[in-house]
Amino acid sequence: MFITFEGIDLSGKSTQAELLYIRLKKKNKKVIFVREPGGTVISEKIRKILLDRKNKNMLALTEFLLFSASRHQLTEEIIKPHLKKGYYVICDRYFDSSTAYQGYGGEVKPDIINRINKIAISSLNPDISFLIDVSLEETIKRRKKLRKVHDRMEAKTRIYYKKVISGYREIAKIDRKRYVVINGNKSIEEIHNNIITKIENLTIK
Ligand code: ADP
Numbered sequence: 001m002f003i004t005f006e007g008i009d010l011s012g013k014s015t016q017a018e019l020l021y022i023r024l025k026k027k028n029k030k031v032i033f034v035r036e037p038g039g040t041v042i043s044e045k046i047r048k049i050l051l052d053r054k055n056k057n058m059l060a061l062t063e064f065l066l067f068s069a070s071r072h073q074l075t076e077e078i079i080k081p082h083l084k085k086g087y088y089v090i091c092d093r094y095f096d097s098s099t100a101y102q103g104y105g106g107e108v109k110p111d112i113i114n115r116i117n118k119i120a121i122s123s124l125n126p127d128i129s130f131l132i133d134v135s136l137e138e139t140i141k142r143r144k145k146l147r148k149v150h151d152r153m154e155a156k157t158r159i160y161y162k163k164v165i166s167g168y169r170e171i172a173k174i175d176r177k178r179y180v181v182i183n184g185n186k187s188i189e190e191i192h193n194n195i196i197t198k199i200e201n202l203t204i205k
Pocket residue numbers: 007008009010011012013014015016142146184185186187188191
């Protein structure tokens with residue numbers, strides 16, 4: 001089963017992806033946990049370029065193509081072979097991140113996003129995707145608490161992030177069969193339990 005987690009920065013998706021990973025591991029399931037951009041040697045190198053604040057003049061399309069290149073490498077090198085061997089693959093972000101950030105939030109046209117996305121993932125769709133939905137205000141509070149410095153992607157404006165949030169909601173609405181929207185303002189434990197229930201329902205069916 002291929003499971004992805006989506007949401008804006010600091011929504012809590014990595015926390016949930018990791019908790020799910022630990023839970024499945026404890027149940028002796030074959031499971032791997034990867035993150036985007038990254039997850040392979042080449043993809044981690046691309047990640048560095050994408051997050052480097054020195055790359056101020058990166059064009060919107062260059063950014064999207066780099067995310068897609070990193071994703072393609074991860075899909076072919078790690079995700080597909082593990083799915084074939086019967087693993088649960090948990091991925092912290094996948095192509096919906098590009099649709100939300102570079103498409104809804106940014107300047108890349110929807111038809112380009114959709115075409116390149118399909119090529120990058122070699123038509124591999126997640127079985128289930130969780131959108132951890134939080135307000136921008138909540139993530140600002142969390143950032144202050146963590147005293148986290150912005151990377152290049154995070155240094156974008158409030159308007160940009162608002163567009164990404166509503167973009168994610170739209171994506172989840174369009175693909176209701178695959179998506180589960182979770183209120184990310186609930187406690188970590190409550191969200192985790194919601195996710196487990198959904199996964200178990202899917203496995204039993
Ligand atoms: P993301 O992967 O979406 O950037 P993280 O999982 O790294 O987010 O979480 C960002 C911060 O928010 C961490 O300090 C984490 O402990 C905290 N956090 C995560 N989930 C919740 C939650 N449900 N309620 C309050 N704080 C949370």
